[in-house]
Amino acid sequence: MTEAVSVGAPALEDLAVGDVVATRTLELDRPRLVRYAGASGDFNRIHWDEAFATSVGLPNVIAHGMLTMGAAVGVVEDWAGDPGAVVDYQTRFTRPVPVPADGAAAVEVTATVGAIDAEARTVRVDLTVVHEGVKVLGKAQAVVRL
């Protein structure tokens, strides 16, 4: 296991499956959700209206799954040194992230090399995305061309 320091693009030859290439803590608070709603055009009330969210059975306002997905891949873009190097990115939304009125929900992201394709010059980076000890994204995988 190595902790990579990002200086330019990583070299495919230096990577091994299981390497942790980046970690980051995302702080998701209510202003962040409103900001994402505006930027993305997703104005579903469950992401900003607590009374509405609880009326449909949610524990609280929840973060957009697409916000969590979009924020998590930032570590991969930064590690790759070129955001355009992310050629494929997928996830399942397994658990919601409730966001309190005050403070923030902390989401821990760990990026690990999951597979290396030396011929295609691609690396599959697997993202573990956890809130309060529970995975909130499933099979979160980004394919990076190096």
Added chain:
Amino acid sequence: MTVALPDPAFAGREYPATPAYSVGREKVREFAAAVGAQHPAHHDLEVARGLGYADVVAPATFAVVVAQRAEQQYVADPAAGIDFSRVVHADERFTHHRPIVAGDELVTVLHVDSVMHRAGIAMVTTRSEIFAVGADGDREPVSTVVSTLAVRGEGK
């Protein structure tokens, strides 16, 4: 009250190409800031050009903005039978044939790949094929966005 599930007859449908979505430089910066994408190529024109791009580069999930507009053709159609108060986003996948950059004019062809019912839940999968339109009208494949919604039926 009877809760209808999405109509399986929509599976296999393909919609006409959408009007063009013009990717604005400030929109790319705004979306990048909203997801916390810190790489300077999202924000700084000179850095983006230094990496060989024509303009600032959209984050990996920016295509959702374009795809969700196209998806409205289907999910907002009353005949499709999708009750949005019962919808949960199940999964999402972006495949980029090339990065989206500011200045792109993007048209989307929406496909309903499947509508499946299982144990009172419907899984609806759409695929947005996003193309850049060139000055000559040619279409270049840019991104494929596959999105699955889970729709809860009655009692779920």
